[in-house]
Amino acid sequence: MPFNTSQTGWRARIERRLTGAREFVDDTDPEALAVVTASMGALLTAFIGFLLASPWTAVPFGAFLLVTGYGWARHQALVARAISLAMTTVTLLTLGLIVVFIFAESIPAFRYETASVFGVSVPGAGMFTQARWDAVSDPVRYSLLPMIHGTVMVTTIATLVAAPLGVAAALFIAEIAPPRVRELVKPGIEILAGIPSIVYGFIGFTVINPWASGAFDLNGGSTYLFVGMVVGLMALPTVVSVAEDALTSVPDVMKDGSLALGATDWQSMTSITLPAAFSGVSAAVLLGVGRAIGETMAATVMLAGVPRISDPLVNVFYGYETLTSLIARGYGSANGVHESALFAAGVVLFVTVLCLSIGSQYIEARMRRRLGGAE
């Protein structure tokens, strides 16, 4: 019975759509409709031509420009609507293309690293069940474990730096600072986000690494400890700005109620603002973690570039390789399965960060619903 109703609902919806579309076609000037159809058709052809890497792509694209130019002059409203729709799909298309292309390129590596798990041969399992990455000498193996270990080390240290400092700074901007100070601190933190990662890396390479090498008598200057701290500094602005948004979105009436009961500012913050904005603040931390995982240049420049797991596991005084630095360092000189293995590292990165992003969006949406209900 429920199946039936859902099916009829489905049909009714399609029918409604169809009627809507028919009415739209009937209401619209036929010439405008023809122009828009021609323009969108040309754009689609151009896109397909580009996907197939055809040299004739320029022809439909030129046609698209011509038809759209004509339509813009004669039927602006409809053309504008169609084009803005096409532009909206670009975002979805980009994400789709990224998924298709980096997955497709990584298939040979996953196939090469097929290993049997409980008697079933699983492609790509060899990347996670042994720890040898060597693209040159026999046996050639492409384990991602050393790089995942490096990424986890760097991200953990970065989060330990960015999360407490970021939340404290967000509290300061949103709750504590007088307006004048806020106008100074907020752009300051934004500027911190603007410093290019390669500049951080350059400072790390020329100043921090040599200093660490001397100050701790290291064997080489690369350490996960200092890479993590630098990356944490780079993830900090993300945490601050997202957490600050969450804190300011807590309705003032809630805080005012608490203050009117005689609570101190800090009591209102810890027992009203922070709990109410907790989801938003944790989403901020998640996004910061995502930034730290994806940070490339500082890690590439400061790390030693040896795909090996440090011993003992938690030794922060070694600095070998992360997923991002592996790709940045190896891409130009790699080919064949090796190159494909770099794409596999990209797949791991992309999937991890996308999950973090979707998770934080879910948390934020929940918070918005809850605060909306409370008001």
Next chain:
Amino acid sequence: MSRATRTALVRDDRTLYEAVAGTAVGLSGVAFVVGLTALLGLVGIDDPVAGVGLSVALGALLLALGASVVGFGMASRFGFVDAAPQPSAGIVAAVAFTAIWGAVGAAASGAAGVGTGGRLALGAVLGGTAFAATAFPREDVGSTAPAGALAVLCGLSLLTGLIAPGWERALDGYNATLFGDTVVPAVVLFASLVTGWSAAKAYGGFGARGRNVGAYVLIYLVVGSILAVLVGLVAFVAAKGLPGLFNGFSLGGSGLVSWPFLTSGAGLTAEVAGVFPALLGTIWLVAGAVLFAVPTGVGAAVFLSEYAEQGRFTGAVEVATNGLWSTPSIVFGLFGAAFLIPRFGNQKSLIAGMLTLGFMLLPLVLITSREAILAVPDEYRDASAALGVSKWQTVRSVVLPAAIPGVTTGVILGVGRIAGETAPILLTMGGGVLPAKSAAPDVLGSFRLSASPPFVSNPSLLEATSALPYQLYALITAGLSGNIQNPQEYAWGLALTLLLVVLAFYAVGIATRYYFRRKLHQ
């Protein structure tokens, strides 16, 4: 209740107790700053201060701070001063002190040569004691005694020379050695943080007000350090980069200003090696990305906020946009390498770099434009519709003009972010380490028409081109050496140029925002 009758509603008199506690907060701050300068190597920890080494002097200061912090707690506990402590210092403080004292126990027993089991045992004992000392007594004791004891311990070990300038300890199996030069400042930094917090609580008279003061001291310290790091970073790069940037700079002469670092390449013929090709490459890169991403992003924002009904499609676009926003830049680079390079002549090229950065810029533009369009009050749209103006006319003449400030700010800040990106162009655009001036892209001058498809070609768009961030990376991987006079100075000048380009975008973006906001509030 009895307290309320004894204290005035407004406490404007400074009692001796508050004065002493305030001084302790200040002294902790002094110790923190001195510790920081010692850690950065600005002062040596064996520099003489009043006849003794700096580390001994700091030890004495910590000892005094620790003792006075314990004293504050006792004075309050035995009723010598007027305070409002709560029954317990709270679970957060208890957990923090448990962790700190547990670590102290483990480290100390490790230094004494005890095995892993012994270290765990001593750590657990000390941590448990600290937990009991923090959580069970009244707040005035709970939040001072463990803190004061820690400072006293740190102070004594510095004072007696247990940890002194010449001290060193190899970490077995960790490939590292700890030296007094780094451990002493670290100990001072940590202990002064703890005493500063505890003394600030005492200053506030414990209880709700004391916690308020204690938390504020820590938060102000955090924000102060972040700003100090920011200013320090920019100042450091500026100080190191200015000699390179102004190498051969002169005013007057034939061209009014001669600035060879920005106007010449790094070839053999150049008198002063410059970054012109990379600078021009960055400008073209940004221009191409903006040309692709800004119309697309703004158009999509208009569709999402004006035309589309909220539903599955808009939800999917939103998730995709936020997903793209947080996708690592190196993944965009991989995508550009796999998707764009085979379609543009099978080699790293300027246009592949432009489009890759355009894909990165797209979500930034879309998110900020959408926010700006949604922020336009609905009254504007209603008023326009009431006049009989069509939907599209309303969007074009009412909504978009009102949203332009927000869109512009978003675009400028987004451009600032992508202008400094290295990872994507490393994989898609390439370029030389030290390009000569002839390698600078001449995009406008090299459009060619031809009779065979694709009919329009532009060789300079299809060539590997250098950009500022990529050139800095290439210089680093080349070991900061090259066929120029002073590679170190050149690299710092390059880093400063890059920083200035990016910060200029940010400064303009932030200034635009302020300008429009002030206009709005007038």
